[in-house]
Amino acid sequence: MYNKDIILLFGGKNMNLLIKNILLPNGESTVNTFICVSNGIIEAIGEMPEGFVADETLDGNGMLAIPAFVNAHTHDYMTVLRGIADDLPFMKWLFEGVMPREDKMTKEQAYWSSLLGCAEMIRCGTGTFCDMHLFGGASAQAAVDCGMRACVSRGLVGSEGGQRRIDEQLAEIEEFKGYENISFMLAPHAIYTCDKEFLLKVSAEAKRLNLGINTHLAESVTEFEDCMKANGCTPTEYMYNLGIFENKTIAAHCIQLTDNDIEILAKCGVSVASNPKSNLKLGNGIAPVYALDKAGVNVCLGTDSTASNNSLNMFSELNYCALLQKGKLGDSTAIPAEKAFEFATINGAKAIGIEKLGRIEKGWKADITLLDLNVPNMIPFRNPYSMICYCADGSEVDSVILNGRVVMKNKKLLTIDEEQLYYNIRKMAEVI
């Protein structure tokens, strides 16, 4: 659809890449070492495998390597709607800001909008995103074109038109069969946009296809109260009672939770994708992330879309997550930096079921971000997790390696023609 030539030009994953002279987190300090990557996998750290000849070498001098982030909840096609309806009541935001524009959007526009999101995510050190979309193939193609990993799902609203949307999802799965960086879930949008029968239908379909479920859950007080009134139980209990959580599930937001809800989520192995900035901005509050983590829930982090954030910067989400729990609980020890870092990396990978992603370790996937430490906000450099969580803002990202391929080098994106992209987006923004 876009620039497959460029991808081939810059080499695929069948390369040997050497990252020399690089700092890695080592407990509360760092160690200076080198990383050998082969076939998209970290083959060795600090030792040279026999016969390893580097096709490409990155000099990491003065830089820290961290796993690329996993953005566990976003709607990438909406990136062009950045700032379209700020500081408005939720209903105005949705019905006058977002929805009329979504209605007008074409699949090609959704592709460019998704690619803008990819450019922003890579620039801030994100390698993988979990996407709920409206336009089959748009975000998946953008991810393929720029070399990101994506777990995509078509937002399923039911019952009316529900089957058509499921069919679109099945077609997308068929279209991207064989793209190893693209995976799928089924996404019943929420309990307030899907009736009971439709939820059961999607759940059965997920079982049939052996796919996970990606949904919004317990986002607002309204959703919680409406559900209590209509069903006599909480949104979480409602989904649990329907058996939705028998599928591998990632639930976004999860703000309005009772103690029993938290127990259910933990017991069923539901991953919670918290979106701290979006939740504040839309007036929905602060999720009980500390309690969820303590109960054993796999907590991960997402940006949500740029219509409610308005950026896709995971450094910022990390920072918000750690600070909000401290402030809310009156406890400066709640959610320490390394915990928030796990939420943004390994936990996100677990949530979408990608194995050996989210750590820099031998045998793990080579999704690596290099941070330039020679900037005032990273000096002096102390505990690396603390620096990442409390000092970095994303502008430190110098280079990004995804699946063993260098997609950003010395602050320049290699798999996206930014000039063309921004031109297209600006033209599109005039009419959307």
Added chain:
Amino acid sequence: MYNKDIILLFGGKNMNLLIKNILLPNGESTVNTFICVSNGIIEAIGEMPEGFVADETLDGNGMLAIPAFVNAHTHDYMTVLRGIADDLPFMKWLFEGVMPREDKMTKEQAYWSSLLGCAEMIRCGTGTFCDMHLFGGASAQAAVDCGMRACVSRGLVGSEGGQRRIDEQLAEIEEFKGYENISFMLAPHAIYTCDKEFLLKVSAEAKRLNLGINTHLAESVTEFEDCMKANGCTPTEYMYNLGIFENKTIAAHCIQLTDNDIEILAKCGVSVASNPKSNLKLGNGIAPVYALDKAGVNVCLGTDSTASNNSLNMFSELNYCALLQKGKLGDSTAIPAEKAFEFATINGAKAIGIEKLGRIEKGWKADITLLDLNVPNMIPFRNPYSMICYCADGSEVDSVILNGRVVMKNKKLLTIDEEQLYYNIRKMAEVI
């Protein structure tokens, strides 16, 4: 003390500067225009004054000009303590992390540490800071050397040693007499570190010298409860009863406030410097910024020090301020972007009593930040205040003009030798 030669080299304020081809916020949109600066003042916008010949021209193509931020509360000498004691209980943070290191610090170390803070602040578009320090002259000299404005005050703890500290403040005022970018307040540290007699003494001294008061107020639950127990009134009522607020006052934090406290602050014209990130990180909660603003209090924003934040990035404080009030109040319309922007600019200038600072208008001080909009997180560009508050992260800052002098150009600091600075800080961090 450091690099006065460099400052002379790059020209003082007696220059004519033309910023051409620049976008300015214009309601919900922008206008493309040019700015003429003479003698540190914005002489004209969009019209060429008679006889104006530019000594220097900046091409603002693709950039937005905004007033440089006013950081209304920080402790600049502590910048080297960045990340020294994260995720610890408050008492451990203070007594094991911060205080032993402050005790060891020399004035020269405090200077370099302050200059590091200045480098970080300029890089994120801040032009002025309100500083409470321990080392007379260190932060003032750093500000002079790099061209920032600073309102400095020696933190006054009393009674023991109290008079010595006041004398140090008087000596600093004497030392920097005639530096037009340096102004002073007196800083009784807090009600829990100053006894009643000392507070009254400092207040009298402030009246004698016609200086404002800079203090910490109502930061923690402990401070509030202890004051209620000891004095039968709130911290705000206590200060009010002592007549402290008869002086022009800037009070940092102000989290634990009753309705009556808010009325007192409004009635007395006390400015509140809110520090949203520091307040969360130390587990102190969320200040009632919306209520303060509604009551007519002059709210401004600060970063606090890097020991409790851990960055000096005002873009981030803006974002936190606007989002936290929305999330806390469950109201997505609370503290709209332009309001938060005023907190970070004009209101900060008002708080420290600098006239005609904080807006880009004819006749106002030429403290101007240029933002590069050609980055994915600023595309598409819509309402400028919304973009600044919800999308920018500080990395967009391309150039900074302070008092009519270009101190940062094309991402390069012109008045600070960064290489030397970072070398010194890293050496210092090994022993501190």
